[in-house]
Amino acid sequence: MPRLVSPSLLSADFLNLERDVEMLNQSQADWLHLDIMDGVFVPNISFGLPIVESISKKAKKPLDVHLMIVDPDRYVEAFKKAGADILTVHYEACNHLHRTIQYIKSYGMKAAVSLNPHTTINLLENIITELDMVLLMSVNPGFGGQKFIPQTTTKVKQLKDLIKATNSSALIQVDGGVDQTNAKALFEAGADCLVAGSYVFKSDDPFKAIETLKNS
Ligand code: DX5
Numbered sequence: 001m002p003r004l005v006s007p008s009l010l011s012a013d014f015l016n017l018e019r020d021v022e023m024l025n026q027s028q029a030d031w032l033h034l035d036i037m038d039g040v041f042v043p044n045i046s047f048g049l050p051i052v053e054s055i056s057k058k059a060k061k062p063l064d065v066h067l068m069i070v071d072p073d074r075y076v077e078a079f080k081k082a083g084a085d086i087l088t089v090h091y092e093a094c095n096h097l098h099r100t101i102q103y104i105k106s107y108g109m110k111a112a113v114s115l116n117p118h119t120t121i122n123l124l125e126n127i128i129t130e131l132d133m134v135l136l137m138s139v140n141p142g143f144g145g146q147k148f149i150p151q152t153t154t155k156v157k158q159l160k161d162l163i164k165a166t167n168s169s170a171l172i173q174v175d176g177g178v179d180q181t182n183a184k185a186l187f188e189a190g191a192d193c194l195v196a197g198s199y200v201f202k203s204d205d206p207f208k209a210i211e212t213l214k215n216s
């Protein structure tokens, strides 16, 4: 299975965003992870469509857009136009998740669902075969730099079992507090893609940090 790394630009230097996107272009990163927060679903506001559009003009890799917003259907078309390749919505933010997933796919994007730390894997039983990816939050969403919740590793295994049992082709992504101390265990448990914000951007050598995660 591929070992993918998707650095989160939430921890980038917003005054030097072009430099940081160029760094990711040159690095071993597979995707660019963009965190969109509305101040309602999560207690923080990050950045919106104009920033995503600007990043898409410079990025040479797929844009992996993580929507932490209520009622995300309202913005599916806008994020497609802004350059999103993968669109992740939260299970907890969708009343009609099946419809939302079909809607994302109708725009030619990969469709993913994220679960908060308290949300159980079995809630995906009736949707897992429709998904391109599941994002397991390993912190409560809203902020970079939080501590990894260790129970996530067990959730990765449970999700892997569900994916195998249903013949789903969904990838498993983990987001929050990922660093060199937990990356290996997450990949071994079945994760396909690790998101990392502060571990990459607060590092003295972001290239090396990305390489370390990829080779965990
Ligand atoms: C948190 C975001 C994450 C965040 C991860 O709500 O979804 O993508 O940027 O940051 P770190 O890796 O610092 O926990």
Ligand code: ZN
Binding pocket: 008, 033, 034, 035, 066, 175, 195
């Ligand atoms: Zn994220």
